[in-house]
Amino acid sequence: MSGDYKNMWKNLGLDLEAHDALLEVLGTGYQDIYMSQQDRPEGMGYFDFVVSEVHGLRIKELMDEKAAGRKVIGSFCVFVPEEIVRATDATLVGLCTGADFAMDEVEKLLPRNTCSLIKSAFGFKLGKVCPYLESADMIVGENTCDGKKKSYELLNNLVPNLYVMDLPQVKSAEGRALLKAEYLRFKKAVEELTGVTIDATRLKKGIEIVNNKRKAVHRLSSLRKADPAPISGLDALLANQVFFYDDPVRFTESVNKICDELEQRIEKKEGVFPEKTPRILMSGCPMALPNWKLPCIIETSGAVIVGEESCVGERGTRNLTDNSWDTVDELMEAIVDRYFQVDCAIFTPNSDRLDHIVEMAKTYKADGVIHYGLQFCQPYLMESMPVEKALEAKNIPSLRIETDYSMEDVEQLRTRVEAFVELLK
């Protein structure tokens, strides 16, 4: 991490000592996992830089935006519509959740049997090490799973600016009406926070920026159909993770630049792994930065990851918002339509997701699917059963993994993954 950001972090109320320790671990982990990869696209240099500055330059940019009167909104979920935030010139950022921190403190507040993602969010707050959370003018929670829904009641005691969005559980007419009412309420809240009234021009611009970001990752995904794979799953995951942190326009350009490079690789039949390397589709719970444990195990066990059916991946980015309408009302309907398609496991039934996993396995020519479930994440763990069945019905091998953010089970996971990869050869 370059630059002297100590004063900025101090002003944000971070615990400098703990934060230094976190950055040290993050840096070492990144070196070990990312920089040890062979034949990475040159364009990944940009993402290396982003990660090295994820708590530095990027926070400085947010501070500059705030100084210029713009607002920063933090979120934990892909159901928070970035289009609306962007329409007010505010910035939406993902909040820190991908690593264990201050677990002793966390377990005084949350039940032990809570998933790592939620515990992590609390750990970053209690440990005072998330500059995104501390710089946010509004933190948006959402009633997705029980764990998040109920933990926001507790988070509300720790932060002064929590806004909770309700979400439907069923894709019925009433469910859509609820989502629409909540998005209209959110729009109003963002307008109040920013002092900006969202008109059609602003909203269309917001949609365009976010759609472009999505189109860039669609292009990246599409290039991963090639064999040999032109980019590792770890690097593609990183792009999907940075999606939540970086400036959207710069992000879009950077991903497109990598895609230009990958197209040349594909033309030359160059890849990061040999042709015929077993190809894995990852499916399941989101992997927030710096949660790279399982992908790293997979890609050092003789396989390559060719797609992520995940909130941090195709579930989060696959659909565009229809920008062909002219009024705020119509555009809001289009936003509701877009997000109502997200096939999160909180919905019941959620058969679209089963179809999408099978479709992705075919599209990306995956030899097998690894389902990633966070321990205690009831929606995804329960749904992993029908996922397995749906894949079985199509003769697609699958492996169900249930894990957390700790490193205790790495060798055990490696053994299971290696055995699975062996099956696919």
Added chain:
Amino acid sequence: MSGDYKNMWKNLGLDLEAHDALLEVLGTGYQDIYMSQQDRPEGMGYFDFVVSEVHGLRIKELMDEKAAGRKVIGSFCVFVPEEIVRATDATLVGLCTGADFAMDEVEKLLPRNTCSLIKSAFGFKLGKVCPYLESADMIVGENTCDGKKKSYELLNNLVPNLYVMDLPQVKSAEGRALLKAEYLRFKKAVEELTGVTIDATRLKKGIEIVNNKRKAVHRLSSLRKADPAPISGLDALLANQVFFYDDPVRFTESVNKICDELEQRIEKKEGVFPEKTPRILMSGCPMALPNWKLPCIIETSGAVIVGEESCVGERGTRNLTDNSWDTVDELMEAIVDRYFQVDCAIFTPNSDRLDHIVEMAKTYKADGVIHYGLQFCQPYLMESMPVEKALEAKNIPSLRIETDYSMEDVEQLRTRVEAFVELLK
């Protein structure tokens, strides 16, 4: 269990051998836990009989009702409005969930980290030992917690007649609208199932029957304010459990008869435990028949339970449905109003429940509160944290217990409960 019900059970598709084993365990457990109590009200003889015939005579009655063209509807939750069922002369029964059964089979279908209540429901189905489930013409699931919501997708593969009711998560205008839409849809489904059209007279009659049942348990609860306690918590819990199984009119009469007896006891200052015995309010997850583990530990550790803040208890029964309206529309609104007050932990925020626990502790003159959380039940486990704080703020001692249906932790629980009771003396 008297009578020869073998043929009936066989016709229902039960596994007779497994079912015999279950009844044996149930019978022994009941003897050990219930019949060993001292100075029980004579009226409890009725409930002893009910339990002894819970899979016998009661099922025979349901079979007779079915033969006469009436329907049986099974449910797992207090959000299923019995008024509507009763208005069609159908019978609503609670489905078996209070004990571990066929766990090996269950864990092939459900994640290991699923709460005992849900696993138990699946165990009774997979083990073919629940005559209520097998005799039901309709089984109603409901989107309460993630565990139940997602497990109904799996249960749907095991039963031919599952109906799933959506529920809100927030007590907003949209939340109420969703509950109303779902209750209207349920009314229609019950009308279709039974062939009975619900008019105002029928609905008023249904409401009256269910209200009377509630009033009887309110009367029972109220008598437990006395010191010495005129009835054990175990016996009162049993009445609350049988609430879900018995014929409602007969149940009402039987509870009122016990109340007459208890009033005499109170007048004579007679109780089941000595005066000044430490008084415990139980709060938390529902305890379905035959889940008596924790109450038994508490009442054999020198304390008496004086109230249940639970679905199987006051959370489930406290509010009446306003029966003073004249049209079906108005009465349906009254039903929605009544159930929308239920302060289940699936709602966020759910501060009403915190207030109600404090209020109950005062009303029933509890010396302390034991919060009962089923392992992996995220809503109640998360909410146990603010419950503890709310009680602390009122200087009411509390103990948080997290357990399952197994007997492995009995001695450990006893040690903790005894220490807690010692504190209250």
